[in-house]
Amino acid sequence: MVSKTHSQLIIVFLFLLSSLNITSTSYTHDAVNFDKWVSRNVKKYEERKSILKTKVKVAAPGPDLKLRDAESNKAIITVRQDGSGDFKTISEALNSIPPRNTRRVIVSISPGVYREKVMIPRTKAFVTLSGNAGNPPTITGNDTASASGRNGTPLGTFQSATVAVDASYFVAINIKFENSAPHEIGRRGEQGVALRISGTKAAFYNCSFSGAQDTLYDHKGLHFFNNCYIQGSVDFIFGSARSLYQNCYLNSTTTKVASITAQKRSNSSLESGFSFKNCTVTGSGHVYLGRAWGDYSRVVFSYTYMDNLVLPKGWSDWGDQNRDSRVYYGEYMCSGPGANLAGRVPWARMLTDEEAKPFIGTQFIEGDTWLINTS
Template sequence: MKKILFYCSIVLLLNSSVIKASNFRSAYDIIVAQDGSGNYKTVQEAINAVPDFRKVVTTIFIKNGIYKEKLNLSASKQLVKMIGENVEKTILTFDDWAQRKNNFGEEKGTSGSASFYIYGPQFSAENITFQNTAGPVGQAVALFVAGDKAKFVNCRMLGFQDTLYTYGYASRQYYYKCYIEGTVDFIFGSSTAVFEECEIFCKNAGYITASSSPDTSKYGYVFLNSKVLGNAPANSFYLGRPWRPFAKSVFINCDLGKIIKAEGWDNWGKETNEKTAFYAEYNNTGAGANPKARVAWSHQLNEKTIKEYTLDQIFNGWNPKE
């Protein structure tokens, strides 16, 4: 009788483990694991397996590991959702930089330096680190986001110059509780992007944003309830400078560290940019919040104008929290 009970318990344990594994697998469409325990060992294989123009969300779970791959999610791969096992241990990385030569002996350029290209619409990511490990060698993009309605939650973007490239004026992007670090122009591009409750970490000295918003775009970059800090020297960082004349960046209810220069904003050496760029702040705190010392051509929002900065208005009806 004892032997029968023993064998029954073993069977029950085995069945339980099978059920748990089955439930784990059923929670995701695709699992990536370097040890072979998933559907694929590489992230690009998983991306390639997503049916083109699929009309429902495809979830890709990525187990912990350092995945050194130059990744591309094409425009036909829509509604892809990537979930990392742990934000600090699930790392998608590469080490290209702008001056690095391709197979034809040509420089790759800023756009060619990206570790991960996202063109597919309605992409989302959670608990993932996006990294470029080229170091302080000039432009080296960790994440290139061009698809519309892109959403990142609890992710990290690590690099130096040009860490995050928000590409394309038609792209709307939402970053929530993300960590983004860099030196010169490390958040740049023409997209409309909101950074809510994010941590912006400034290294060495430089500029946080380099918006290239077109004149038809109203919002550009909006930082909400975020923290701006870093290991850079005090008074060494600008909030932004205009990559293109109609650049737009706004910081609202943010905690600005002592690294921020009193003048706040730079015109990129062109006084004409002062007439077209829109740089503004509202209710910021911290040692770097100094509205009276800001350049005269920047703006301070008031109780009336701040009402224009809701997610619904910024994203023209798209609700990234749904």
Template sequence: MGKRLFVMAAVLLMCSAAALHSATQWKDTLVVARDGTGDYRTLTEAMEGIRAFMDYKVTVLIKNGLYKEKVVVPSWLQNVDFVGEDAEKTIITYDDHANINKMGTFRTYTLKVEGNNLTFRNLTIENNAAQLGQAVALHTEGDRLLFVNCRLLGNQDTVYTGVASTRLCFLNCYIEGTTDFIFGPSTALFQDCIIHSKRNSYITAASTPQDVAVGYVFCNCRLTAAPGVNKVYLGRPWRPYAATVFIRCQLGKHICPAGWDNWRNEANERTARYAEYKCTGEGAATDGRVKWARQLTDEEAARYDDTEYLFGLCKQWNPL
């Protein structure tokens, strides 16, 4: 009798172990759908279904819908593709701004990305707060982040690239805002993007560290503006040594002749690394540009076509 009980107990233990093993099997494809037809109803819930620090690719398919949530992609997630069903219909949105309970700029994000080696495709990432202060839609802290065919919507401070020496790439994206709506210390390439100004103000506010060669690079982008907007600067330095270049971009007539601003600090003129190369359009005339910005030579511009130069000799990551 005792032997039989021992055998039964052993069988039950084996069955329990097998069930536990089965329960901890991780999927390589997850579906998020607001209507409950997927694996998860929110992006925040989906984060819990992704194994930490995995070395294989995980795809999170996000069905069309309005996802009103404040999302954090944590630092222990990597090698994940977040793919929306339709860029205009798959919308992640929230409405925090800096003047809510003294929140400040850096807590206002709709989507904060802390993990590395992540891709976001076909998504709208929006902060739809009223124009009452800084309101970040996308806040990045991770390295090797790729955004493809995404819409980044907001007003002041739409995109915050928050950590120095991290590398970002935006391909075929639409980015809109009012003031300093692309800002921070990261190295970021914007290629074939539409950059849309909603108010007379400044597009970029880089804070590139002195020891980082490349800050913001805009290649083959189109700069547009809302009706009545007619005095927009390409950038102003949030900190000394800010680096921003526009290469073969189409600049609308809303870009003012001076092109760049010193943020009311003449000392910034000695360190800012601002340049343009073969831009076209009504806002591309160079004769009125500030004297402390420059035009790149052919040789200098060619370096920005080299992804190893752009992304710090990174042979392991070529987003193009």
């Protein structure tokens, strides 16, 4: 972990969102809950009376010199489906960025539905996908783990993603990521990822992620999700990353029993884990807050409203009782009918103020050296 004494560089982006006359979009499931999420954001940002802008403040040199240099040398390219921009598709725009990119490239995407499988390789760091706050563009696909790839073999969950980001320093603002493949209970191979993020130091602002099984593959790295809407049916937030979800809306569409998270921390020395702060958990069916994909799975919910779909037990060891003493599943200052701690599994943690501190701030993801700050 980078120490604060060596963290003299702070890159500050101020992304304030304007013109928020947002209307409901055509989500496959539970559009009513999405409307509620939109309404809260409309009220929030109309109160700010802000306009969309990007401001960069470069402080004294610090350890992340690559980031400082990238932000001081930005480029903007536009994607317009009607041909009035630099490119008609997102993939064409990304292909124009040279390998081993070292500058911030902002891909400004006009409203519309983009039926593309978007891949951002490791060599193309510092990419920002930016949409319109009032009418965000949708990037959609319907690949599943069982779908055939180029060589005729199944894609697998990893390759099913509509958008896959292997590059670091990625940012998304006002983008809707979607995998429209349905999930039928009992069928195998229906994992359909809307977004896979495998690069580190990535941030998502006012984005939505819509899918069924395995919607958001939070694969690895340090990640920040702020004011995002995440919807799915089974394990719809999963992976091995260390991520902070702040002011996010988690909407279940399951019809029976499922889990919101499947965090894969495979040994006790890994610093990975998911922290949810000031979030809302609602939707259909009955859900566990998390189930242990890894033996040392780590998930914490703080200051979060939980509706009555959350099962009294709260957490699942995925049928392996050996994990009960290894996982770290914590709750702190949560509210709502689903936050009743009386029926929780005995190995769930009711965190004290001191125990909660490492999880409820941006220090959890080393944000002082790279994080985009929206305050």
